[in-house]
Amino acid sequence: MADTNVEVLRGTLDLLILQALSWGPVHGYAIARWIEDATNDVLRIEEGTLYPALHRLETKEWIAAEWGVSEKNRRAKFYRLTPKGRAQLRAETMAWTRYAGAVFAALQAPPSPKPA
């Protein structure tokens, strides 16, 4: 199982967190579960790194946090996207799409003509 994992780049993790929060406030565990489900567990993250990332984004004020009560009546820290974070998500999504598209196009491209 471990060999199918791809190391998640830090920027990618930030993007995934922002995307996970785009539907509403959730806690860290839910974010971890969403990333797992959404990527078919391919991009399995080391969950320990998820929290420093959340705190970093909170410090950047892309996301805001609030203590609340979880569905199982436990005290949990809920994160939500700030307007600043939403703008960041839009920008990074576009950048990623272009980047991935370009890399994919390159991989599909025919061999370059030899110089005459």
Next chain:
Amino acid sequence: MRTPSTPSWRRYLTFWRGDIARDVNDELRFHTEMRVDEFMARGMTEAEARRAVAERLGDVDAAKAECIDWGLVRETHARRASVIDGLLSDVRYALRALARTPGWTAIALLTIALGVGATTTVFSVADSLIVRTFPYPNASRVFIAQRQFTINGDVVAVSLPFGMSTVWREKARTIEDAVLAGGGFPELFGSGADTLTANVSFVEPGFIAFAGAHLVIGRVPKQDELTPSTHLMFITEQFWRRQYAASPDVIGKTVKVRGDDWTIVGVVPASLTVPNFRAPRSDVLAIAAPDQQVNSAVLVRLKPGVSREAATAELEAIMQHADLQDVRAVPMPMPLRLKKPEDWLAIRRPLVMLTGAVALLLLVACTNVAHLLLARGAARQRELAVRHALGAGRSRLIRQLVTESVVLAIIGGALAAIVGWAGLHLLMALKPDDREFNALTYVSTNHAVLSIASALAILAGVAIGVIAALRSAHRDVAVALRIGAASSAHTARRLRSLLVVGEVALSAMLLVGALLLVHALFSLEHESLGFDARGLYGIEMRLPRGMAPAARDAFAAEARDRIAAMPGVSDAIVSGRVPGGRGFTFIGAWETPDHPRDTRESDGGFDDYAVTARYFSMLHMRLLAGRTFDEGSYERNEIIVSQSFANVVSPGRSPLGLRVRNATARTRSGIHVIPGQKPAPPAPDEPWKTIIGVVPDVVTSFGQHPVTGMFYHPLAPQGSTSPAGFGLPRATVIVRIAHPSALGRVSAFASALAPNGGSATVTNVRETIDATLAEPMFVMRLLVAFAALGVVLAAIGLFGVISYSVSQRTREIGVRMTLGATRGSIARLVVGDGVRLALAGIVLGLGGALVATRLIASVLFGVSRFDPFSLGAGAALLLAVAVIACVAPMLRATAIDPAIAVRAE
């Protein structure tokens, strides 16, 4: 355990760290529990599940540590934000508090705005005149060379021998260039009906390049085109526009100046500045030919890296060895000095006075604000005590008070900037015309200085506020709460009283200084010119060289008779000098047969007049004592002296019959300040002169040479080979014109003298004197304005302190009234308080004024600085203002209802 040395902020850090760490732990525990639940739901045992979760989490401790770090960063941000928030709320509170007492706030703001505004105005002027240099290329290396000597503490500047600049240009290695540039004397310009007075400076052709200027039109003549007979000149752009409507045809035009024909060769740009002595901005820059005897300043530009001292030494050595005609002989050393052009400005002394006056004013303003704040602080003791009791910490209260004074200072400072800006523009509007008054033409509105000065002033206000706030909050709040504000403010009251006394004293000093100047200049305007200047003109005729004394005298006598016969002319006399005009000034000591004096001593400067017996009656000059000249006066060596001269040689006694002579004359001649003249050869045995009369002092030049008094000796009888005039081919006629139309005829006559090889200048005596008075007049206006400000500020101060004291003593006054005090006695009590303070201040201030007015003694023109009128009027005015300032608080005090007042606390 914390050691005592741990800084206090550490405590908060530990506190936050604990808090943050707990949250991070909670967050991760929640995650772990959720995962464990999830895995157990999938069928793992709890132990398996926990292991699997731990594996997925990885290095939990590192993650926690990083989370805590981010948490700390967020805490810091939040703290900063809350400080700003707190500050904003403090400011809002301060504004509300200030708005609650609109009268108090208005007075405090007015005080700051007026005091600081006036200061910024004067500092802007000082900056223009002192700090900024003349706009020459490499200005830092440009100096004016002059000689100077010190006499009675006055530095007397002496110009250089003729032709000095040429020799320096040729020989000096420490300088790049030396040019002659300066002067600025009013001269008649043009002829016939178009004659006007223009200010003429002399420059060498090299001055244009030296100053980095380019002619607007025309050309700069080459040095070798100039001969003693070439008379070429530039005119300034302003003069060109004013007189010639900027016509390009002026080049080549020939105009009569000083009686000679001068040809205009170019127009210099308006920006070009000639460093003039005390004279107005130039209209005409006459180009000095090599051996024209031009008495003017020499500008030098040092080579890069050469020190002022090295250049001075070399130039001095060259000057000592150069064989140049030198008309400046004094029996004391005259070292060469290299000065910055701006040091040359004669306005320095008045400017020092002004800056002093303004410093005083700023002190008054600061004192006012300080005591307003103190009074407010004391009045709010109760409020502060209550707030303290309700839980506001002392530091919090101090912060609130400081915020209030800072807000006050900033608003006041902004208002002050506006006042300062307006003041500067008012000053520009008030300042004398460009052509009459040199130094202020360099003043410009400089907003940078304005803002710096305002900022400094705000800073001063803040500092005062902080001190006052600390004082207010420092008192024991519990005590204040218990015994009430009135009693706890006892010591503060004494301090405030001291401040008010100081303030009244400062205003008294300003006021006395201003009144002295007003008195001096007012009497100048009306009577004490020393003579009647109405319609008075001086005609100075330069006669052909080599004219015999007899012919000269005959010429002068004929000119006098012809002028006197003109319609509209009421009188004309021959004289050696025009009153208040240029001439010989003796600087040195006067000895009597009983009191020989050392030749290096000096009693000051004394203007020498050679006059006829009719001079005094013609000028309507009052004879204060003794008699006037008669036929035998010349042979008997009789002199008439001015009041100040009499005071010097014979203090407290009648000088009549006293025999005097100048001590310097035993060895050498005194110094001459008339341009272009050789000193008389020293008389081998200077005869004693007998004083036979005393006349009033004549107003004379201001600034450049200190003039103490005048002495008059009889003009030699017609035809004798008299030394009067020092052998110069010169004759002077003073004429009184009854009708203005006569002026044209007199000018035409004077111009007509030129074809004989001579020339004449006609000057209006009054205008000449006015030009020398423009500067002190302007200073007087400013001092009066500042004194008025000072009085207003002092009145505000008195009003503040008395009304405060009334509000503090409401209870006491109530008790007195209950015990039978009448309203009249209460009124006397209140006003008496104010008057006592004012009197103390006035006495101190008059004492200070007696010392400080030494600074302006030289411009008082005969009014003693102990002038009882000025001292008395100043004291009376301030006392009246003090009583008026007490009226409102007095009315409030007498309106107190004893029944309410006694219950009030």
